[in-house]
Amino acid sequence: MAAETVFGKIISGEIPTTFLAETDRVVAFPDINPQAPVHILVIPKSTEYANVTELAAGDPTLLAEMVAVAKQLAAEHANGEYRLIFNNGASVGQTVFHVHAHIIANLEERSLVGF
Numbered sequence: 001m002a003a004e005t006v007f008g009k010i011i012s013g014e015i016p017t018t019f020l021a022e023t024d025r026v027v028a029f030p031d032i033n034p035q036a037p038v039h040i041l042v043i044p045k046s047t048e049y050a051n052v053t054e055l056a057a058g059d060p061t062l063l064a065e066m067v068a069v070a071k072q073l074a075a076e077h078a079n080g081e082y083r084l085i086f087n088n089g090a091s092v093g094q095t096v097f098h099v100h101a102h103i104i105a106n107l108e109e110r111s112l113v114g115f
């Protein structure tokens, strides 16, 4: 079980957030500190999974739903191409321990280095 996080507060409405996409089990919203022209977070509404490893083992269908939402958002906000980043652990940059995918798109050529 993931500990209470800022994303749990976004899902509960405690932190008001405009959702760019929502399904029964997934929401997406802009990252508050964007690292690319398109930088959107996709998260499950469930607070059960702290990272993608736990999610893949526990509910692969939910992981697939997150990817489907990412595909849809990349078509709406970019040219359909996107990077999908899951930081998995503090030492590789994970700061929020509620599983989330970063959708990164509309990058300039060679701007991938360092992120």
Ligand code: 5GP
Pocket: 006, 015, 029, 030, 031, 032, 033, 034, 041, 086, 087, 093, 094, 095, 096, 097
């Ligand atoms: P991580 O480093 O855990 O992979 O990514 C967490 C992301 O959540 C960061 O990119 C950070 O900017 C974003 N973030 C943290 N707090 C908030 C918030 O309150 N609202 C939104 N929209 N994004 C947040």
